[in-house]
Amino acid sequence: MGTGILTIDLDALAANWRALDRLSPGETGAVVKANAYGCGIDRIAPRLAREGARRFFVATAEEGATLRNVLGKGPEINVFSGHMASDTALIRDHALTPMLNSPEQAARHRAALPDAPYGVQLDTGMNRLGMEAPDWAATRAELETGPLTLVMSHLACADEPDRPENARQLKQFTEMTLGVTVPRSFSATGGILLGRDYQFDLTRPGIGLYGGLPFAEAQPVVRLSLPVIQTREVAVGEFVGYGGGFIANRPTRIATVSAGYADGLIRHMSGVAQLFDEDRVCRLAGRVSMDLLTIDVTDLPVVPDQLDILGPLQTVDTLAEAAGTIGYEILTSLGNRYQRRYIGA
Numbered sequence: 229m230g231t232g233i234l235t236i237d238l239d240a241l242a243a244n245w246r247a248l249d250r251l252s253p254g255e256t257g258a259v260v261k262a263n264a265y266g267c268g269i270d271r272i273a274p275r276l277a278r279e280g281a282r283r284f285f286v287a288t289a290e291e292g293a294t295l296r297n298v299l300g301k302g303p304e305i306n307v308f309s310g311h312m313a314s315d316t317a318l319i320r321d322h323a324l325t326p327m328l329n330s331p332e333q334a335a336r337h338r339a340a341l342p343d344a345p346y347g348v349q350l351d352t353g354m355n356r357l358g359m360e361a362p363d364w365a366a367t368r369a370e371l372e373t374g375p376l377t378l379v380m381s382h383l384a385c386a387d388e389p390d391r392p393e394n395a396r397q398l399k400q401f402t403e404m405t406l407g408v409t410v411p412r413s414f415s416a417t418g419g420i421l422l423g424r425d426y427q428f429d430l431t432r433p434g435i436g437l438y439g440g441l442p443f444a445e446a447q448p449v450v451r452l453s454l455p456v457i458q459t460r461e462v463a464v465g466e467f468v469g470y471g472g473g474f475i476a477n478r479p480t481r482i483a484t485v486s487a488g489y490a491d492g493l494i495r496h497m498s499g500v501a502q503l504f505d506e507d508r509v510c511r512l513a514g515r516v517s518m519d520l521l522t523i524d525v526t527d528l529p530v531v532p533d534q535l536d537i538l539g540p541l542q543t544v545d546t547l548a549e550a551a552g553t554i555g556y557e558i559l560t561s562l563g564n565r566y567q568r569r570y571i572g573a
């Protein structure tokens with residue numbers, strides 16, 4: 229086997245969904261954009277539906293169409309990017325619910341598909357997506373007479389509980405949705421953890437389901453095992469890899485494993501990331517190549533057939549730290565060359 233094996237634990241995913249669900253009294257949805265954060269929407273979404281998730285969120289109508297084919301009729305599929313000019317057929321044919329972001333999107337949706345349900349996304353300070361207060365004031369009355377299913381907004385700083393922006397956005401959302409009778413949704417993973425005031429009727433966790441921060445209690449969902457292709461002895465003073473990024477200062481055993489930056493193991497983790505043989509740790513030696521990593525395995529009693537770069541001892545967040553990024557980016561960059569295997573059904 230020449231490619232890495234990405235093992236995704238569906239039971240851990242389900243446990244994370246249930247744990248997040250227990251933290252709020254209302255309904256808990258699930259965010260499965262970007263192919264369920266790289267974990268595979270065709271296996272992730274059905275398992276979450278079986279746990280009880282009834283409202284799913286994706287970024288685009290194309291993702292929504294894929295998800296509808298996976299889930300079949302029933303669950304609500306909400307599209308964050310709303311109703312773009314070319315989305316009408318996808319929204320109609322796959323029964324998607326766009327989160328309308330502007331008066332233009334609202335007019336487009338109501339004209340093209342007058343009976344089709346929709347939600348509204350409000351901007352409460354992030355300035356990324358959603359209607360600002362005057363837009364909402366101008367369209368609210370008309371939108372509330374149609375099949376409006378949800379009013380939502382998104383927090384910019386929820387992973388940092390002490391930031392004053394959180395309370396400011398909460399105040400803005402509360403004011404903008406005063407008197408709204410349909411369900412309100414404000415919080416993703418970070419917001420759920422900010423407490424009851426932030427949770428409203430429906431939460432929208434993403435990263436926490438997949439084992440990432442800020443949900444520190446999450447069970448790890450992914451393990452990434454990379455096969456050792458070749459092992460060699462390197463003498464003192466010899467170098468390893470592009471640019472001679474590693475120089476042996478002791479007789480060193482180097483294992484070359486199959487995965488590189490083309491598989492989402494970004495070059496910035498060169499020399500820093502660790503790999504594991506069960507609980508024994510070894511270090512990346514030199515630079516990450518496109519398809520290969522070189523590992524200093526001198527201290528291992530025997531060289532194993534594979535080394536883990538993600539697992540319980542190095543989570544997506546620890547690896548992200550070594551790479552100068554966030555767990556979200558590590559997860560969603562995991563490459564297509566890996567064989568994906570699933571634990572649980």
Ligand SMILES: *Cc1c(COP(=O)(O)O)cnc(C)c1O
Nearest residue numbers: 259382416417432433434435436
């Ligand atoms: C991605 C996203 C989420 C999920 O956020 P997590 O931090 O992954 O839980 C929720 N709502 C919106 C609008 C998003 O873009």
